[in-house]
Amino acid sequence: MNLPPLCEAFVQHFGEMGSRWGINRTVGQIYAVLFVAERPLCADDIVERLGISRSNVSMGLKELQAWNLLRQKSVPGDRREFFTTPDDIYAIVRTLVDERKKREIDPTLTVLRELLMRSPDSDPERNEQARMREMLELIELMTGWYSEVQKLE
């Protein structure tokens, strides 16, 4: 890793946290590098700083874009793409929360609705159903609040 000491420690930490955050080590490190960089970086800058393969960087950037966590800058007369994280950290956090909701909550909401929709009340699994319905209602309540809060912003 080819970074000054403070940055290196920061990047290492984000790598380790990456796994706990459902992204992998490399993706976490790429984000950390972009986050502290004082100018937009291109893929090869990241290769150089992290000492990982070019293709790995490409995949990592793709994943971060799928998470909506990057801004793309192009420099006129330069064919390469440059990337930054949004300047406003609060915006980053909002995006993170949104995306996690999309991946971690919404699918469950959908599945619970479907399951409960198509099973009759007279089911032999009546009790289990009640428990699932309870869960569904709590999730609906909480996502409802969340989308209210989102509107206010």
Place this chain on the structure above:
Amino acid sequence: MNLPPLCEAFVQHFGEMGSRWGINRTVGQIYAVLFVAERPLCADDIVERLGISRSNVSMGLKELQAWNLLRQKSVPGDRREFFTTPDDIYAIVRTLVDERKKREIDPTLTVLRELLMRSPDSDPERNEQARMREMLELIELMTGWYSEVQKLE
């Protein structure tokens, strides 16, 4: 898997979500089984319902306990341990959020404080430092709010 169809679908879904939630498939499935069960279950009940090895269940239960997500019941005259999820789903969610904060946020808070503490302001990495400080301040703000809300409950 030895479960009635609605439950099986529910359990399968929680297995798949498990990975997105930082626990693994089996642990997710174990929790789902306990969640819908209408009585406390012992380890062998879970083995039977999920068709996985006894030792895997043991490890899964241990992990769920580390997450504080189980209640333990003992039946007098029976040597086995029985487990349930808390009845109050809202309590489950609170625990989940607490534990995730503990694993996903608090370590970062600690590391950032340490890093920024020991590097002088005159550092050549002044710019990167500023960005890290910004992040630290936002996390402090947010965890501060969170502990206020916690007190109210």
Place this chain on the structure above:
DNA sequence: CCTAAATTTCAGAAATTCCTGAAAGTACCG
């Protein structure tokens, strides 16, 4: 079109995580 710079894809190697059966541990009872 053709070339060259840059990016993406992807098969399989490397690393990591998960799962199992066997063995060891624990606790209770007679």
Place this chain on the structure above:
DNA sequence: CGGTACTTTCAGGAATTTCTGAAATTTAGG
């Protein structure tokens, strides 16, 4: 104690995820 019913630990095999280099694809000039 010795036996029994249950639980935990753990080495190593199975499965999954991550990473790489080589090849394919895209893009912008000339």
